[in-house]
Amino acid sequence: MNTDKVKELDRNYLFQNYGRQELCFKHGEKEFLYDLDDRRYIDLVAGIAVNSLGYAHPAITQIIAEQSKRLIHVSNLYLVKEQAEAAAALASVCPSPLSSTLFVNSGTEANEAALKLAFKRTGRSRVVATYNSFHGRTSGALSVTGQSKYQEGFEPLISEAVDLIDYGNVEQLKDAVTKDTAALILEPIQGEGGVILAEREFFRTARDLCDERGALFICDEVQTGMCRTGRFFGFQHYDVVPDIISLAKALGNGYPIGAIVTSGEIASTFTPGAHGTTFGGNPLGTAIAKTVIETMVDEKIDAQVAEKGSRWMSMLHDIMDRSEGRIKEIRGQGLLIGIEMGKHAKDVQTLALDNGILVNVCAGSVVRLIPPLILSESSILAFNDVLNQFLE
Ligand SMILES: Cc1ncc(COP(=O)(O)O)c(C=O)c1O
Structure with missing residues (x-):
């Protein structure tokens, strides 16, 4: 089944109470999601701060398999x-x-x-x-x-x-x-x-x-x-x-x-x-x-998040300092980060998607980063590149 077919079923048979993006995922691993055409995305949304240990974490898939049999x-x-x-x-x-x-x-x-x-x-x-x-x-x-x-x-x-x-x-x-x-x-x-x-x-x-x-x-x-x-x-x-x-x-x-x-x-x-x-x-x-x-x-996830989050925040502050006021504020703690973009939040989301990165926009003007907590440095850098590209 392709994404268009899913869209058709959604329209015909589901409440239309969500403003969904036209993306449909088949599977995930770590902080990556794969759509029905096997395109890979870096997921900085994590099912809205849910999939904190990432997709298909071995400990989680194992307990689900074992417990569901019991x-x-x-x-x-x-x-x-x-x-x-x-x-x-x-x-x-x-x-x-x-x-x-x-x-x-x-x-x-x-x-x-x-x-x-x-x-x-x-x-x-x-x-x-x-x-x-x-x-x-x-x-x-x-x-x-x-x-x-x-x-x-x-x-x-x-x-x-x-x-x-x-x-x-x-x-x-x-x-x-x-x-x-x-x-x-x-x-x-x-x-x-x-x-x-x-x-x-x-x-x-x-x-x-x-x-x-x-x-x-x-x-x-x-x-x-x-x-x-x-x-x-x-x-x-x-x-x-x-x-x-x-x-x-x-x-x-x-x-x-x-x-x-x-x-x-x-x-x-x-x-x-x-x-x-x-x-x-x-x-x-x-x-x-x-x-x-x-x-x-x-896995000492709390300490990992504190370290990753403060490093990412300081990188984002550097980008903001060079943004000539287009990034208005960076707020957050750990891996709950908000980038205040004014009316450009959706544009950043679109550009990120073009680059295979999922981000969320909340409160109308904020690009919110709430990734799996286990995300890798390369995914952090990939998003920073998008933000730099947007400012250019
Ligand atoms: C702080 C807070 N409380 C409560 C909720 C509601 O949780 P749920 O959607 O699981 O009912 C949310 C969901 O986003 C939330 O962010």
Whole structure:
């Protein structure tokens, strides 16, 4: 089957709710994807920060093959060995007191569970969130997503219970978190919003205010977690420990799985029957998650990302310095990098594609680089060449 045939089937039989590029991939290896005509692409998108260990990582393909022969699904009516082992592995990479995990199936569901947990734990119903955030598409997660473009047409949400503040604004934060606040939800870096960073003071104040006023501090690590920023979790850059973290994306390296991690004490709020999912924590997904965590620890992916990311950022800054203002800003941490290109972001994406490189454009003007974390130096240099070519 060729790409045109796939396009025809897509048009005829699928919801047209995605603005898809006309590319169709057959297989992948490391940071490379191959289309139906066997053309090779350097993938700097990684399924939107998902395929962090790259395509066809031997440890991942092996566990999928072995576990799928043993047991894929059994339900949470029974003890699940792989789920318990994956939770133990997660606890081993989380700082204390984050030690109890609830597995779900996506980032949205993780945030939904985090919010419900905070409501039940505190007996309060207000949430503080930030403009320009992204937390998911279900009613609860969408309500704390501070971008009206995602909410329009889907009201009423629970937006009346959400107090939005500017990301990074310490004064607004101080006013917004009150004794009525159940939770404050923050991304360590706003990913979908355009790779926006906040100062350490913002996160330190968030932690102090939540302690003082009895609110729970949720860090949405769906995009920043699992070594993406050069630490295992994004919050670790700010010397704070949140009450709840939500995870998904790279946790399954492509297999859909999400999780929230919190303290044993907060976790005890969800008594049997309080929350649940049929598929969440199934043996296949959790066997994969455990393997992802162990592989990341064994291969010291966090340190590798910190090193690669800072080297790439400094190369990109050199290119920006020579860009005569056409590159407006380079932002990011580790291998979550945003290049602020103004109206030229799509042009860079097109030129990259002409050169066999996939990049993502977010927030309209930002070329976002969220590659597999195992990418090679030559792929980094290939993208830099494209950027130089664009500026020429
Ligand atoms: C920070 C953040 N939270 C939540 C989500 C939603 O995750 P999912 O698409 O797995 O539901 C995303 C997805 O991009 C995200 O970046």
